[in-house]
Amino acid sequence: MIRFGLLLYLAVLVLWIYAIFDSITADEANFVLAAQKLGAAVTGASVNDDIETATTTCWALKNSGVQLAQIAVDDDNKPLPNTGEALRTKQLMAAGVQTFCPDYAGQVPQLKLP
Numbered sequence: 001m002i003r004f005g006l007l008l009y010l011a012v013l014v015l016w017i018y019a020i021f022d023s024i025t026a027d028e029a030n031f032v033l034a035a036q037k038l039g040a041a042v043t044g045a046s047v048n049d050d051i052e053t054a055t056t057t058c059w060a061l062k063n064s065g066v067q068l069a070q071i072a073v074d075d076d077n078k079p080l081p082n083t084g085e086a087l088r089t090k091q092l093m094a095a096g097v098q099t100f101c102p103d104y105a106g107q108v109p110q111l112k113l114p
Contacts, residue, residue, distance in 0.1 A: 024051075031099040038113065040091035053089065054096020061097070061104045068097065069110035082114050 024032075028051055032042045035050065042050050060071050072080045072090055080086040090111045097104050 027099060031095055034095035034098050035092055038091040038095055040088045040095065050092050051096075053092045054100055057093045057096045058101035058104070061101055061107070067110060068093065068104065068107035072111055079112070082112070087114075 024047065028047075031051060031054055032047065035042050035054075040050075057068070057071060060066055061068065069079065072093060074080055074086070080090050082090070090113060094108045094111055094113060097108055
């Protein structure tokens, strides 16, 4: 009974996400859920940019031969810290990898998320 309740809750949550974010795909809704689970709030105002962050991360992993740790750096080529917008960016990257390019999910620990 608890599993059914949880599944029902998740189904309602996905429908709610679809309603709030105009028309997004199922993969994009799953990305929003993954990002929220990691602590990054995705809003109607930010969803397009957040999805772009995620898909660009996957594109770089698939097409440029870099590791996730090499992408998650600042302008001085230092690892992004676990504070503020840098942390949010890392959370979005992790959610994107988990959702859009799961073959690279083994690299998510390179982000050293809290």
